[in-house]
Structure formats: structure tokens, C-alpha cells
Amino acid sequence: MAPALVWLxxxxxxxxxxxxxxxxxxxxxxxxxDYTFTLENFGLVFDPLYxxxxxxxxxIAGTATLIAVVIGYAAAYATAAAPRRWQPIFLFFAVLPxxxxxxxxxxxxxxxxxxxxxxxxxxxxxxxTGEPPSMLYxxxxxxxxxxxxxxxxxxxxxxxxxxxxxxxxxxxxxxLGASAMxxxxxxxxxxxxxxxxxxxxxxxxxxxxxxxxxxxxxxxxFQMIGNLVYDxxxxxxxxxxxxxxxxxxxxxxxxVLMAQALAADRAxxxxxxxxxxx
Amino acid sequence: xxxxxTLLAIDDxxxxxxxxxxxxxxxxxxxxxxFFALLGPxxxxxxxxxxxxAGFETPTDGRILLDGKDIARTPPNKRPVNLMFQSYALFPxxxxxxxxxxxLEMERLPSAEIRSRVDAILGTTELVPFADRKPEQLSxxxxxxxxxxxxxxxxxxxxxxxxxxxxxxxxxxxxxxxxLKRLQHEVGITFVIVxxxxxxxxxxxxxMAVLKDGKxxxxxxxxxxxxxxxxxxxxxxxxxxxxxxxxxxxxxxMAASGARIAGKVPPALSPGAAAxxxxxxERIRLFPSADTANRTTGAVEALAYQGLDLQLHVRTPLSPKxxxxxxxxxxxxxxxxxxxxxxxxxxxxxxxxxxxx
Numbered sequence: 041m042a043p044a045l046v047w048l049x050x051x052x053x054x055x056x057x058x059x060x061x062x063x064x065x066x067x068x069x070x071x072x073x074d075y076t077f078t079l080e081n082f083g084l085v086f087d088p089l090y091x092x093x094x095x096x097x098x099x100i101a102g103t104a105t106l107i108a109v110v111i112g113y114a115a116a117y118a119t120a121a122a123p124r125r126w127q128p129i130f131l132f133f134a135v136l137p138x139x140x141x142x143x144x145x146x147x148x149x150x151x152x153x154x155x156x157x158x159x160x161x162x163x164x165x166x167x168x169t170g171e172p173p174s175m176l177y178x179x180x181x182x183x184x185x186x187x188x189x190x191x192x193x194x195x196x197x198x199x200x201x202x203x204x205x206x207x208x209x210x211x212x213x214x215x216l217g218a219s220a221m222x223x224x225x226x227x228x229x230x231x232x233x234x235x236x237x238x239x240x241x242x243x244x245x246x247x248x249x250x251x252x253x254x255x256x257x258x259x260x261x262f263q264m265i266g267n268l269v270y271d272x273x274x275x276x277x278x279x280x281x282x283x284x285x286x287x288x289x290x291x292x293x294x295x296v297l298m299a300q301a302l303a304a305d306r307a308x309x310x311x312x313x314x315x316x317x318x
Numbered sequence: 319x320x321x322x323x324t325l326l327a328i329d330d331x332x333x334x335x336x337x338x339x340x341x342x343x344x345x346x347x348x349x350x351x352x353f354f355a356l357l358g359p360x361x362x363x364x365x366x367x368x369x370x371x372a373g374f375e376t377p378t379d380g381r382i383l384l385d386g387k388d389i390a391r392t393p394p395n396k397r398p399v400n401l402m403f404q405s406y407a408l409f410p411x412x413x414x415x416x417x418x419x420x421x422l423e424m425e426r427l428p429s430a431e432i433r434s435r436v437d438a439i440l441g442t443t444e445l446v447p448f449a450d451r452k453p454e455q456l457s458x459x460x461x462x463x464x465x466x467x468x469x470x471x472x473x474x475x476x477x478x479x480x481x482x483x484x485x486x487x488x489x490x491x492x493x494x495x496x497x498l499k500r501l502q503h504e505v506g507i508t509f510v511i512v513x514x515x516x517x518x519x520x521x522x523x524x525x526m527a528v529l530k531d532g533k534x535x536x537x538x539x540x541x542x543x544x545x546x547x548x549x550x551x552x553x554x555x556x557x558x559x560x561x562x563x564x565x566x567x568x569x570x571x572m573a574a575s576g577a578r579i580a581g582k583v584p585p586a587l588s589p590g591a592a593a594x595x596x597x598x599x600e601r602i603r604l605f606p607s608a609d610t611a612n613r614t615t616g617a618v619e620a621l622a623y624q625g626l627d628l629q630l631h632v633r634t635p636l637s638p639k640x641x642x643x644x645x646x647x648x649x650x651x652x653x654x655x656x657x658x659x660x661x662x663x664x665x666x667x668x669x670x671x672x673x674x675x
Contacts, residue, residue, distance in 0.1 A: 211374055212407035214394045216472065217424030226420075230411050 056290075063283035071277035081284035090268065090285070097264040098292075100179060100254075101247035104186035108243045109236055111187070112194025116235075119195070120202035127203070134195045142189065146256050149185050150176060153257070177259030185253040190243040197239030201232040234304065241300045245293045265289050322349040325508050326371070326476055331380030331390075332532075333366050340366040342532035343380070348476070348510060353502050355519035356512045358529035359555070364512045367529070368478050371510065372401040384475060395424070400469035404480040406461050408453040414464050415440070415449040421472045439471040442504065459490050466498075470505055479511040483518065495521050516556045520544065528552050550594055550673040559596045562636045563675060566593035571672055575635040580611045581670025592675035597665050599629070599644040605653060606664025613664040616641065618657050632661060 063081050066074040084090065119130040137145055152158045153176040160172040175181055205228065213223040251266025258264075263271075265285065272282030326348040333341040341363040348354050356364040369375040370382065373394030382390040389397050400421070409417050415436060422432040440446050443463040453461060462482065469477055482498065483491045499522055502509045513519050519526045520540045527537040528548075536548035547553035554561070564573040566587045570580040571594065579595040587593055597612075606613060616634035623629075628650045631640040643663060655661055 206405060206407060208403045208405050208407035209409060211394070212401075212403055212409070212468075213420070214374075215372060215401050216421035216468065217395045218420075219395060222424070227409055 059283045059286055062280055063287050065280045067278045067280050073279060078280075081281045082288075084281060085284055085288045093263055093268055094265055094288070094292075097248050097266075100183060100186070100264060101244050101250075104183045104190070104247045105240050105243045107183065108187045108191050108194045109198075109240050112191050112239060113198045113232075113236060115191075116195045116198035116202050119199055120205075131196070131199065135192045137188075138192060142252065143256075145189060146185055146253055149181065149188065149257055153181055153184075176257065177262065179258070179262075181257040182254050182262065182264075185257045186243070186247045186250060189253065190246055193242040193246075194236075194239035197242065198232060198235040201235040202228075205231060234307070237300055237303065241296055245296055248292065249289050322352070324348070325350045325385065326510075327381075327383040327386075328367070328371075329381040329383060331367070331370065331377045331382060333363075333370060333375060334378045339532050341370070341377075344529070344532075344534045346527055346534065346537055348508060349525075351506055351508055352524040353499065353509045353522055354511070355523035355526035356510065356529060357516055357519045357526050357555075358514065360514055361531075362529040363532040364514075364529050365480065366532075368401070368480055368510070368512045371476070372399060372478055373397050398475040399478060400472050400474040400476075401478040401480065402465045402469045402482055404482070404484060406453075406465040408461060408464055408468070410453050413450050413452060414445060414456070417453070417464055418445075418468045418471050421468060425472075435471055439467045442501065443467040443470075458486050459494065462486065462494065466501070470501070470507065473505075474507060476508050476510060479509060481513055482511060483513075483515075491518075498522060520556070528555065530555075547671065547673075550596075550675070553596050553671060553673060558599050558642055560599065560602070560637070560641050561639070562595045564593060564595065565589075566591045566672070570667075570670070571595035573636050577614065577636060579636070579670060580667040581672050582667070583672050584674075587672065587674055594673050594675045596671045596673065597669055599642040601669035602641065602643045602663050602665045604630075604643065604645055604649065604655065605662050610664035611667040612670065613662065614641075615660060615662050618655055618659045618661055621655070621657055630655065630661075632663060634663065 062073070064077055064079070066076050066078050066080070068074045085094075115130075115134065119127055119134070122130060150157070154160070155172045155174070155176070157176070159175065163173070209227055209231070210223050213227045214220070218226065248264075249266050251264065251270050254262050254264045254267055255270075266289075269282050269285045269289065272278045272285060276282075324347045328344055328346040328348075331341060331344050332339065344363075344367060356367060358364045366375060370377050370390070373389075373392060373396075377390050380390070381388045384397070384399070389399075409420065412420070418436050418439060419432050422435060427435075437446075440449055443466060445460070445463055445467060448456060448460060448464075453464065456464065466482075479498075483494050486494060495518060498509070498511075511519070511522065523540055525537065525539050526543060528535045528543065530551055536543055536552050538546075543552065544557055547556060550561075553559045562571060562573050562579050564571040564579070566583055567578070567589050569583065570578050571583075572578055573595075581595055583593075603610070614634045614636055616632040618630055619633050619640050620631040621628060622631075625647070627647055628645045630643040630645060632643055633640045641663060
């Protein structure tokens with residue numbers, strides 16, 4: 041316990057406290073920090089320009105989450121339905137991209153989506169002769185990159201409850217007169233929601249603060265909160281404002297995580313209450 | 319009395335999984351309103367047969383006729399047949415009431431009718447106080463009743479029960495056997511139960527089928543099967559039986575010891591063939607009268623007092639295994655025996671069953 045606490049304090053609490061403290065100071069005229077207390081930086085976060093970037097980031101992260109959940113759940117479902125001996129192999133392929141570097145994986149998408157990249161070549165091979173489609177440096181490319189990178193989390197998170205589901209539950213539903221679709225909607229889906237929620241929170245939290253993917257696949261002018269924070273620290277030299285933005289981002293992530301923890305806790309609490317009662 | 323109507327006809331049904339034949343050419347008739355048991359050791363094909371009746375497996379061969387209509391390829395949600403799963407398979411995220419209502423909602427019945435039918439079945443199964451509970455808040459016996467109510471509320475033509483009492487402890491199982499019988503009588507639905515417990519099917523079934531290695535060995539009333547087993551396996555599987563190996567003669571079996579066991583020899587068994595004579599423990603008398611057809615002596619090896627009766631293990635020259643003899647408490651009081659005593663055993667030729675070895 042004690043070593044873990046030391047570890048956590050040194051690597052988490054202290055750096056976060058430093059960044060938090062930074063956010064309450066003024067920016068020096070020539071960069072650097074002017075150590076006079078102010079709340080201006082937090083006010084600026086709500087400036088329409090920056091609030092807009094927050095909203096855009098949330099929208100992109102939300103879209104990526106939605107797509108990743110749909111694809112990831114389907115992949116997890118197919119894996120759980122496959123013969124038992126194939127399941128570990130499918131899961132191995134699902135997490136295989138993790139063995140390579142995040143940057144390299146994201147660069148691969150540039151090769152794919154380039155003006156004369158693989159996708160365009162494929163189209164040409166099918167007889168397409170027009171202008172190459174502009175896919176790289178768009179919001180779509182950023183979303184594709186985020187979905188691709190975080191999909192394995194959703195697959196793993198959804199596979200766990202799906203593989204534990206008693207197959208007789210689905211059979212019972214069919215036996216009682218439900219179609220396959222109704223069985224999915226009323227029995228399988230509700231019982232695997234915790235996995236979906238866990239996977240979705242993962243994708244959302246990692247996506248909303250991401251800055252590598254928007255920088256590489258969104259082009260230089262494309263900004264999400266992560267890029268904004270990066271710019272404040274490394275380009276604009278406005279550390280206090282960068283710190284305030286980072287804190288706002290951390291607050292959003294904490295809220296999402298807390299909401300999920302609360303929901304999970306409530307579900308567990310209900311179960312415990314029920315046991316004590318019975 | 320008119321011949322009871324056949325509800326379900328299983329007509330030469332087979333099911334293979336790859337090279338494994340789970341069910342091998344079984345034909346059976348199940349009658350309207352009867353309590354029918356499919357009995358056999360694990361791996362005998364009884365569960366596969368049940369799953370074909372429910373619609374979860376399709377026969378490789380043969381027909382399944384319900385009211386004369388072939389349902390072998392009808393999906394499970396389109397047959398008037400319901401299955402009570404061995405694991406009960408209650409929906410954990412739904413209350414007892416929601417579990418029971420589910421099947422009626424699938425039929426798109428008006429909500430008032432759903433409500434009244436669910437209320438009625440919850441009353442019959444004594445589940446009214448638990449209607450709002452979740453399955454995890456219920457005891458094993460209560461879960462079993464919910465599973466039963468959920469299937470019965472659909473008023474199926476046929477209710478299938480897969481080892482329904484397997485998860486319950488012994489005492490509860492006895493009570494539930496009678497409860498199931500009572501319910502079946504009350505709702506007037508044909509029950510087909512799968513079990514590996516021969517005692518259970520003897521108690522509950524009107525008729526039963528004994529299966530082994532995917533084949534049907536015998537189908538009859540419990541009494542007929544117990545008293546006249548079709549072969550040595552059935553004789554051994556149902557109840558307890560004493561076996562004397564030997565060779566067939568015209569009017570009995572010659573044991574290896576030279577003794578002759580008198581009994582009716584089945585016509586298919588020619589004299590000199592390897593055969594086995596058998597007798598139920600309760601048909602054997604201690605210290606029989608002199609005119610008893612079959613007599614032997616032996617030493618009492620062990621005694622087991624069971625309240626109602628006394629079980630003796632008697633070592634005789636007739637068989638390598640000791641004879642099992644059941645003596646009523648009454649008879650045991652009149653002439654007490656103890657371990658090590660030499661006793662005389664006797665039984666009538668009419669109580670002997672002879673099988674091919």
C-alpha cells in the first residue's frame with residue numbers, strides 16, 4: 041500500500057497539482073510566468089472560440105465512440121459466438137495492432153488515405169478515373185484514426201460479458217416466442233450494457249484528449265483540445281492558459297468516469313441490497 | 319375406455335453431429351395429457367431428443383408430428399411447445415412478473431389479458447409474494463417455480479422439462495416431484511421430462527422411455543418396466559436387481575455353482591446360451607417354506623436399517639456379488655438376523671426374469 045501511495049503521489053498528484061497551480065497565474069509578457077493570482081485563464085476557457093473547440097472535440101470523440109461501439113460490439117459478438125477454440129485467436133488478432141507503435145499505426149492511415157494512397161489506387165483498379173477523393177486531413181480521417189486505435193478496448197470490454205452470458209437465456213427467449221432480433225434487444229443487449237459502457241468511456245476519454253491523431257490525420261490547422269493544450273505550452277508559450285485548458289479537459293474526463301463508476305456502483309449496490317433483503 | 323389420443327409422434331428420428339450419432343432411429347408416441355419421462359444415463363441422447371422437440375436442433379432424419387403436423391423444421395418461437403431449462407434460464411434483469419409476462423408479450427396479447435393470466439399462474443405456483451423480486455433474490459425452489467410458471471403461462475400443447483429437479487437438494491426434490499404432478503394435473507398439459515434419475519421417473523411418470531446410446535430400449539408404464547424389463551441393461555438401470563449368471567436351459571438358468579434357478583425363459587434364448595437370471599430384492603424371502611422354487615443359503619455380510627425396511631447383503635454361491643435382500647421391519651422383528659448369520663433365501667419362479675447375457 042505505502043509504496044503505491046508514494047508512487048501515485050510522485051507521478052500523479054504532484055504533477056497535477058503543479059499544472060493546477062500554474063493555471064492561477066498570469067502569463068509573462070515575454071512568455072514565462074508572472075506569479076500574480078488570477079482567474080482569467082479559466083474565464084478564457086469559456087470564450088466562444090475555445091468553448092467551440094471543446095464542443096467540436098466532444099462531437100468528434102462522441103462520433104468515434106459510437107462507431108467504435110457498433111463495430112466493436114459486433115466483433116465481440118461474433119467472437120463470443122465462434123467455437124471456443126477459435127475465440128483466443130480472434131482476440132489475439134483484435135489486439136495485434138497494440139504490438140506496434142501508436143504513431144506508426146496512425147501513419148499507416150496516411151498511406152491509406154493519401155491523394156494517391158491505397159484507397160485511391162483501389163478505386164482506380166475498379167475503373168475510377170476522376171479526381172482522387174480528398175480523405176486525408178478531414179474530420180472523417182480523424183474519426184477513422186480514433187476508431188481504429190481504440191477499437192480493441194471496445195472488443196475486449198464487450199467480449200467479457202458476452203462470453204459469460206448463459207446461452208440458455210437466448211434459447212429461453214426464443215422458446216417463449218421471441219424472434220432473434222427481439223431476443224437481442226430484450227435479453228442480450230440489456231445484459232451486456234456494462235461492457236458497452238466500459239468500452240465507450242474508454243474510447244471517449246482517450247479520444248477527447250487525443251492530439252496525435254488530429255495532428256497527423258487532421259492536418260496542421262485541425263484543432264481538438266489536445267492540440268490546443270499542446271500549442272499553448274509549446275508554441276504560444278502561454279503555460280497558464282494551457283494549464284487551465286488541461287484542467288478543464290481533466291474535469292470533463294473525471295465527470296465521465298465518475299458517471300460510469302456511479303452507474304456501476306448503483307447496479308452493484310442494488311444487487312447487494314437485494315441479497316441482504318433476501 | 320377409449321384409446322388415449324396421440325399428441326406427439328416421434329417417427330424414426332435420428333440426429334448426428336459429424337460422425338457421432340446422438341439419437342439413432344427413435345420412434346415414440348406421447349399421448350395427450352400424460353406425464354412422460356425420457357430416462358437414461360448421461361450421453362444416451364435424451365437431451366438431444368428433447369432439444370429437437372423444442373426446436374433447438376433439427377433432426378438429421380425422421381419426422382416429429384405434433385397433432386399430425388410435422389414440426390421438425392419449425393423454429394422454436396413458432397411451436398406450441400415450451401421448455402423448462404435445466405439452468406432455469408430466468409432473465410436476471412427482469413422481475414419474476416416480467417419473466418412470466420415475457421412469453422405472452424411475444425404473442426402480442428392485450429395487456430389486461432397478460433396481467434390476468436400472469437396473476438393466475440403466479441397464484442397457482444404460489445409466487446404472488448415474490449412477483450417483484452429479481453431471480454437472484456429467490457431460492458432454488460422458487461426459481462424452479464418461476465421457470466415453470468413462465469413456460470406454463472403460454473399454455474403450450476407440450477411442456478418439456480430438462481432435469482427440472484437436478485439443482486435441488488434431496489428433500490426439496492421429493493416435495494417438488496409431487497408438486498409437479500399436482501400442477502400437471504391442474505393445468506392439463508402434456509409433460510415430457512428428461513431425467514437420469516430412475517427413481518424420479520418411477521415416481522412421476524405415467525409412461526417412460528429408457529434410452530441408451532441413442533437407441534430406445536423400452537417404452538411403457540413404470541410398473542411394466544420395473545416388473546418386466548426388456549433387457550439386462552434396463553433391469554439393472556431401473557431399481558435394484560440381483561443377477562445370477564449362467565447358461566440357459568428349458569425352464570431356467572444353470573448357475574456356475576451347479577444350482578438351477580427356475581424361471582420362464584424367453585423364447586429367443588436357446589438352451590446352452592449365456593444367460594442371466596434376476597430377481598428383485600423385495601421378492602426374496604428369508605427362511606422360505608420348503609416348496610419355494612428357488613432356494614439358496616448364505617452368510618449375512620452387512621445390514622442396513624432403513625426405517626421402513628432392512629437391507630441385507632448375503633454372500634451366496636450363486637453370484638460373485640452378494641445378494642441384496644429387502645426385509646420389512648415387521649418380518650425382521652419376528653425373526654431377527656445379525657451380521658455373520660447363516661440364512662436361507664427363497665423366491666418364486668414367477669419372480670425370476672431371465673435375459674440374454
